[in-house]
Amino acid sequence: MVVSRNPVNGAMFMIVSFVGMAALLVLLEAFFLAILQVLVYAGAIMVLFLFIIMLLDMDEVEKLRPKTVTALASAASLALIIVGIVVLLGTDGISGQALASLSAVPDYPSAENPMELALRTKSYGLGLFTKYMLPFQMTGLLLLIAMIGVIVLSKKRQGTDGSAAS
Amino acid sequence: MTLSLNSFLLISGLLFAIGFFGVLLRRNALVIFMSLELMLNASILALVAFSRFNGTMDGNLFVFFIITVAAAEIAVGLAIIVSLFRKRQSVMVEQLSSLKN
Numbered sequence: 001m002v003v004s005r006n007p008v009n010g011a012m013f014m015i016v017s018f019v020g021m022a023a024l025l026v027l028l029e030a031f032f033l034a035i036l037q038v039l040v041y042a043g044a045i046m047v048l049f050l051f052i053i054m055l056l057d058m059d060e061v062e063k064l065r066p067k068t069v070t071a072l073a074s075a076a077s078l079a080l081i082i083v084g085i086v087v088l089l090g091t092d093g094i095s096g097q098a099l100a101s102l103s104a105v106p107d108y109p110s111a112e113n114p115m116e117l118a119l120r121t122k123s124y125g126l127g128l129f130t131k132y133m134l135p136f137q138m139t140g141l142l143l144l145i146a147m148i149g150v151i152v153l154s155k156k157r158q159g160t161d162g163s164a165a166s
Numbered sequence: 167m168t169l170s171l172n173s174f175l176l177i178s179g180l181l182f183a184i185g186f187f188g189v190l191l192r193r194n195a196l197v198i199f200m201s202l203e204l205m206l207n208a209s210i211l212a213l214v215a216f217s218r219f220n221g222t223m224d225g226n227l228f229v230f231f232i233i234t235v236a237a238a239e240i241a242v243g244l245a246i247i248v249s250l251f252r253k254r255q256s257v258m259v260e261q262l263s264s265l266k267n
Contacts, residue, residue, distance in 0.1 A: 002188030007197055014200050017181075021207050024177065027169060028218045033229055037210075040233055045203065045240055052244050053196060056251050074190035078183050085179035089172050127227045139234045146238035153245040 007053050011046055018042040032121045174215035181208035195247050195257045199240065206236045 004010045018041045025034035128136050181204055188201030210229050217225025251257055 002184060002191060002197070002201060007194055007200075010197055010200060014204070017204065018207065021181075021211060024174070024211060025214055028174070028214050030214050030218065030226055030229075033210075033214060033226060036230075036233065040237065041203070041207070045237060048240065048244060049196065049200060052248065056196075056248070056257060070191060074187050077190060078187040081183040081186060082180070085176060085183070089176055089179070123223055124227065124230075127223050128230065131224075132227055132231075135231055139231055142238055143234065146242050150241050150245040153242070153249055 008050070011049050011053065014049075015042050015046050018046065032124055171215055171219045175212060178208045178212040178215065181205075181211065193258050193260055195250075195259050195262075198259065199243050199247070203236065203240065206232060 002010070004013065018037060022034040022037040022042070025031075025037055185201045185204035185208060188204065189198050192198055192201065210232055213225040213229055213232070217223065217228075247257055250262060254262065256262070
């Protein structure tokens with residue numbers, strides 16, 4: 001998707017990759033998150049993107065090729081990241097012993113901890129409203145701030161004097 | 167559970183690399199935002215995979231916050247892009263260099 005010239009084509013490929021991500025989440029048995037992925041990302045965010053692309057109606061569809069230096073630098077960074085990933089995961093990967101030490105974190109005793117991995121949606125709500133109550137409320141505040149910010153940004157400016165403008 | 171953690175991490179890393187490549191390469195601000203979304207999705211996949219193989223719920227819960235923050239970020243970013251386009255008639259990032267010099 002990152003090399004297609006037309007942004008609409010890129011957005012379509014993006015939707016395909018989001019649906020693929022949802023399938024991967026189903027493989028990880030996070031069914032609720034998979035549904036959320038399809039609804040929020042493929043449904044809302046990409047529709048917003050397509051709407052903005054349609055609204056802006058960019059006639060100058062990035063005809064000219066990217067600069068050689070830019071292309072070389074991006075390709076080099078891509079190769080570096082991929083090499084890093086392969087080196088990190090390729091030899092023996094994240095070993096099972098490291099994973100065992102991860103799950104032996106004493107903060108989460110799975111016997112009386114109400115937050116052990118449960119596949120029902122109930123456990124999501126339980127976690128959100130007990131352990132992560134403060135981040136949950138902060139998220140609501142963040143959404144409020146984003147909403148006010150968007151309203152202020154997209155308000156039509158009345159006049160040219162600074163007093164009326166936003 | 168047939169797939170291993172490493173394959174999920176590999177996919178996540180590849181997605182992140184592709185998103186990073188897009189951010190560096192493209193000059194359309196909208197496409198740069200879409201690549202940012204791809205990077206966030208890669209981190210979501212890594213979080214869920216770690217959480218699943220670790221046996222705790224916290225990674226799954228954190229994905230909620232990531233999705234919310236991504237939605238807020240996209241809303242604000244698109245509003246900024248639209249207001250920039252109103253003023254400049256362009257969304258190419260190299261023409262938005264009025265802060266230079």
